[in-house]
Amino acid sequence: xxxxxxxxxxxSAKLMEILDHVEYRRVESSEDMEEVARIRYKAYKMxxxxxLSGTQLIDDVDFDPQAYVFGVYYDxxxxxxxxxxxxxxxxxxxxxxxxxxxxxxxFLDAGMSLIDPVRFAADPAIMKEMPAxxxxxxxxxIMAAAYFDTDRVLQLVSPQHAAFYKRVFYAQTIVPPxxxxxxxxxxxxxxxxxxxxxxxxxxxxxxxxISSPSERRxxxxxxxxxxxxxxxxxxxxxxxxxxxxxxxxxx
Numbered sequence: 001x002x003x004x005x006x007x008x009x010x011x012s013a014k015l016m017e018i019l020d021h022v023e024y025r026r027v028e029s030s031e032d033m034e035e036v037a038r039i040r041y042k043a044y045k046m047x048x049x050x051x052l053s054g055t056q057l058i059d060d061v062d063f064d065p066q067a068y069v070f071g072v073y074y075d076x077x078x079x080x081x082x083x084x085x086x087x088x089x090x091x092x093x094x095x096x097x098x099x100x101x102x103x104x105x106x107f108l109d110a111g112m113s114l115i116d117p118v119r120f121a122a123d124p125a126i127m128k129e130m131p132a133x134x135x136x137x138x139x140x141x142i143m144a145a146a147y148f149d150t151d152r153v154l155q156l157v158s159p160q161h162a163a164f165y166k167r168v169f170y171a172q173t174i175v176p177p178x179x180x181x182x183x184x185x186x187x188x189x190x191x192x193x194x195x196x197x198x199x200x201x202x203x204x205x206x207x208x209x210i211s212s213p214s215e216r217r218x219x220x221x222x223x224x225x226x227x228x229x230x231x232x233x234x235x236x237x238x239x240x241x242x243x244x245x246x247x248x249x250x251x
Contacts, residue, residue: 008205015208016238018074018132023232024140024219027069027081033058036069036081036121043121048185061085062119064093068144068220069119072137073232079126080137084144085116086220087154095119096156099181100190103174104154107192112151114192117141134164135208139235140219142202142209145195147216155191165191168206170198212236 027036037057043049044057062069062083072080087094089108095118097104107114117140122133141153155165159177166172175190193202203210215236 012205012207015132015135015206018130019136019208019235019237021075022136023073023076023234025071025073025232026219026230027071032071033062033069035078036062036071039078039081039123040119040121042124046124061093061095065222066091066093070137070140070219072133072140074126074130074136077126078123079130080122080133081119082117082121082137082140083119084140085114085118086144086148086150087114087116089113094154096154096190099156099184099188100175100178103190107152113148114152114154115141115144115148115150116154116156117144118156135168135206138169139209139211143211143216143219145193145199146211147220151194151196153193153195155193156188157191158186159189162189162191165193169193170202207240208235208237210237210240212240 025032027033040057061067064085066086066088068084068086070082070084071078072082083095085094087097087104087108089111092105092108094104094114094116096116104114117138120134120137122137127133144150145153153169153171155169155171157165162171162173162177171191171193173189174192177187177189179187181188215233218230218233
């Protein structure tokens with residue numbers, strides 16, 4: 001075993017321990033949306049990402065039928081939130097598409113489906129103490145890609161974070177750093193992970209991203225009859241049998 005492999009395994013074991021304290025909640029009630037707005041405000045004010053108006057904190061797209069807003073809780077305290085868009089050729093609602101329409105439409109016109117994780121926000125004070133928050137939160141994007149069997153996971157991020165997504169998610173740059181990105185106050189770059197190509201490698205390297213089919217159903221299932229999602233969803237990565245990645249992805 002080389003040093004790099006040892007460090008990665010140690011890191012994954014630590015993340016798995018942290019995951020034992022985590023629960024996910026799909027946000028669909030007005031009360032929980034108020035919590036989401038508060039944590040978005042804290043994060044956006046600190047980073048000066050977006051104008052801090054009410055329409056930016058909670059918008060109509062939060063309630064799109066193919067959008068899924070989640071809160072991530074650590075020991076029952078909300079620490080972060082993210083919104084997932086399931087983007088398909090027939091349903092092109094996507095925050096990334098608002099900024100880079102030609103590039104997103106190129107994927108969709110080729111018949112691909114996408115997961116677009118946006119509105120990532122973490123409590124700045126907790127983020128300083130818990131740098132694992134991006135992993136805990138973006139684990140949801142990996143689950144979404146598996147549940148919906150999508151071709152790409154998008155990353156609309158600031159250039160300073162591009163190296164993280166390339167290293168952890170094997171993301172490739174689709175649009176280089178760009179200024180004047182609509183309502184955003186920062187430069188943005190568009191990246192994408194080819195889930196069909198690197199999915200198995202990603203889950204093998206970082207087993208805390210693994211999830212069971214039942215966990216993914218609770219996260220994303222929406223029946224024909226309007227029902228509330230489960231109050232809390234506990235991560236299942238630790239309980240998957242050894243060697244079972246929880247999803248059939250190509251080698």
